[in-house]
Amino acid sequence: MTTAQSKVYIEILRHIRAYIAEKQLSYGDKIPSEREFAEKLKVGRSSVREALRALELLGMIETRRGEGTFLKDFREHNLIELLGTFILEDSKAVVDIIQMNSLLEYNALQLVLQNNPEAELKLIAEKLSKNTVTRYECMREIIQLSNNHLLFRIWMVLNDYVTFVCKSDQVKVYSNEKLEMLVNALLNKEQEKVFAAYEEVSLKEYVE
Known part of the structure; x- marks a missing residue:
């Protein structure tokens, strides 16, 4: 050409x-x-x-x-899996994916604290009290509440790679108790507790 x-x-x-x-x-x-x-x-x-x-x-x-x-x-289709195979050839790229995912989630939590969407957070808390919810499902709903469409779209695309990289069940399912701690801290607008709870469900074990 x-x-x-x-x-x-x-x-x-x-x-x-x-x-x-x-x-x-x-x-x-x-x-x-x-x-x-x-x-x-x-x-x-x-x-x-x-x-x-x-x-x-x-x-x-x-x-x-x-x-x-x-x-x-x-x-x-298998584009994510295909590209993920190449990404996995570079261990630094894997670390970068997890770190970028954490940065997006961290910033989304800060925005949720500012927006204070109380009614929506109560619905998430109610769902957690009644059903088993995966980490991805919970974080997806929380990140939508950041009211930043671009952040949410980037996070959604990145999580296709995160799922591919992190094969352990731990990335998919945490105890509802830990996720509830995060949502309740957001509801109470307790910033320190929010990020302490987030550490409990973060993916940091994949970069250590």
Whole structure:
């Protein structure tokens, strides 16, 4: 691929990404056809075809014969596992993943303390008192309460790798008692107790 072709290819990918963001499309939604993108961008259909093919190979879109092209949930396929295999070749990368996950969670907890979403925290506490809840499920609900959409999205993507790296059941399930301590500390706005409770359910054993 020449430099000029590469620039066109990258520009097409950027346009597709911008279109998805502008239209607020989600998994399962239909995107314009190869012809429509070519006409809109005033580029050759072959260039658009290559860009769409790359996205399809990555599992980000899927083409259904007679229906069109649709966004696909990338977590449905093995891309995370494939990339995770390469990441595991570098022990420093594994440490970086866990540390970044902890940084995101730590900052989310600080935001939750500021936002003070009492009603939502009470619902999480009630759920913990009645059912077995995994660490991931509990942290997902807490991080959503940070009211920072970008932080939440990054954490969600990163946790696909965290799950792949941390095979132990300890990463998936902690005692509800420990998770309840964390939620109750958030409810009472006790910052020191929040982060002491977080240490009890953190993933630090994977970086020691």
